[in-house]
Amino acid sequence: MVRFEPAVRTLAAALLARRWRLATAESCTGGLVAAACTSVAGSSDWFERGFVTYSNEAKSELLGVPPALLAAHGAVSEEVARAMAQGALAHARAQLVLAVTGIAGPGGAVPGKPVGTVWLAWGSAAGLRAERLQLEGDRAAVRAASVAAALARLAEAARA
Numbered sequence: 349m350v351r352f353e354p355a356v357r358t359l360a361a362a363l364l365a366r367r368w369r370l371a372t373a374e375s376c377t378g379g380l381v382a383a384a385c386t387s388v389a390g391s392s393d394w395f396e397r398g399f400v401t402y403s404n405e406a407k408s409e410l411l412g413v414p415p416a417l418l419a420a421h422g423a424v425s426e427e428v429a430r431a432m433a434q435g436a437l438a439h440a441r442a443q444l445v446l447a448v449t450g451i452a453g454p455g456g457a458v459p460g461k462p463v464g465t466v467w468l469a470w471g472s473a474a475g476l477r478a479e480r481l482q483l484e485g486d487r488a489a490v491r492a493a494s495v496a497a498a499l500a501r502l503a504e505a506a507r508a
Contacts, residue, residue, distance in 0.1 A: 351492075352384040355499040357383070360394055363444065364490075368472075369396040370502065371440035373432040375423065376450040376466065378402060380495045382479055383484035391466040396442040401432065411435025423460050424449050426478045429469035433476050444506055446498050452490045466494045470501050477501070 363370060372381045375446055382398030385391050399410050403503070407413040413431040421427040432447035450466030457463045464483040471477050483493045 349470040350387075352390060352495060352499060355496065355502050355503065356384055356388045356391075357474060358389060359503040359506060360501055361498055362419065364429050366443070366506060368443040369394055370397045371436045371442035371445045372398040373436040373445065373447040375402055375432070375448060375497075376452045376492050377417065377448050378493050379489055381446060381448065381498050383448065384495055384499065388441035394504070399436060399439070401423075404479075407432060407435075410439070412438060422458070422461070424451055424465055424467060425480055426469070426480065429478055430476055431504060433469040433471065437473060442461050444470070444502060445472070446502055448494055448498055450483075450490070451485045454487060464490050466490065466497075468494075468498055468501060470498070470505055472505070477505070 379400045385395045386412040401410050404418045408415050410436045411432050428448050429447045433445050436445040446471040451463050453463035466481040469478040483490045
């Protein structure tokens with residue numbers, strides 16, 4: 349997690365300046381964003397909680413993602429990423445949230461969603477943004493690139 353420390357410190361400074369707290373809802377990253385955040389001393393001042401919702405059932409039970417939405421769009425979709433972020437807002441005491449869902453590989457690809465497809469959704473009660481990433485490399489590379497992108501988007505949002 350040391351490789352993410354500069355990005356986490358940037359995010360922390362922006363969150364502390366606004367007196368905001370962060371919550372994460374992660375699927376393909378399995379808690380790596382939360383781990384990167386909490387690897388920095390003092391993160392308890394701004395990191396509220398992380399949800400690891402790897403299965404569709406966990407997405408529904410912990411974040412309130414409707415099973416019908418998962419069935420209609422698949423877990424790796426803008427719609428589900430946004431619903432995960434909304435669920436994090438609803439179930440955490442945080443002003444800024446992030447959701448990440450994707451296909452880290454090596455398997456799991458489906459038509460239109462190759463390995464490396466990752467959806468991020470982030471924002472606050474004022475609104476959410478979403479972005480599709482198409483990342484290269486093996487499973488570890490896709491997950492690491494997802495964390496780096498997530499931290500960058502969060503820092504930008506916290507500074508806005």
